[in-house]
Amino acid sequence: MSMDALLAIGASAGVLSIAVLRLSWSRAKRSVLLNIIGWVLLGGSLVAGWAAAGAWGASVASLWAMGAALAVLAWAAWRDPSPRSAGSNRRVGMVPEPGEPWQVSRRLATFAVVTFAAFATAVALGIVTRWAALLTGASEADANVLAFFSVPLIWAFLAFFVLMTHSRKRQLAIVVLPILAAIPALASGSML
Known part of the structure; x- marks a missing residue:
């Protein structure tokens, strides 16, 4: 054919x-x-x-x-026959109701954990990915590509898990514990 x-x-x-x-x-x-x-x-x-x-x-x-x-x-x-109706007025805690506290410090802390801490963890795990690729025989260029590819994916997963967790201790554990995996890679000088 x-x-x-x-x-x-x-x-x-x-x-x-x-x-x-x-x-x-x-x-x-x-x-x-x-x-x-x-x-x-x-x-x-x-x-x-x-x-x-x-x-x-x-x-x-x-x-x-x-x-x-x-x-x-x-x-x-x-062809949808549904009538044009007003959207739901239900809110999911995005903006507090009138008279409720704004909780700016809590929101800024969550922002910092998701952006800065989760990104730092993603970079650390990207370094681990590069280190592991070099150990398994990948070329320098392939190891770099794997590291650059893995960082945004890991960051997205970390951000998702941090935002789905309500406890600040669990959020910090999610972003701090994976950094421990980067210690051997950093100690071996994988960034060089």
């Missing part, structure tokens, strides 16, 4: 998978069979795209599926 035909099959399977999933999800009770068929078609679309042209083919097949999903969701939003 030619590359173009396989890529067309992958794109068509992606579009069809979105149609099947939309049909399944629009029912009062979702159909397990239609869900399975839809997800298998979506996986088949990815496999056909990859077989046709590697990562580029998988990207093209995925773009067709995403375009179909965008069209289906846009159509559903356009």
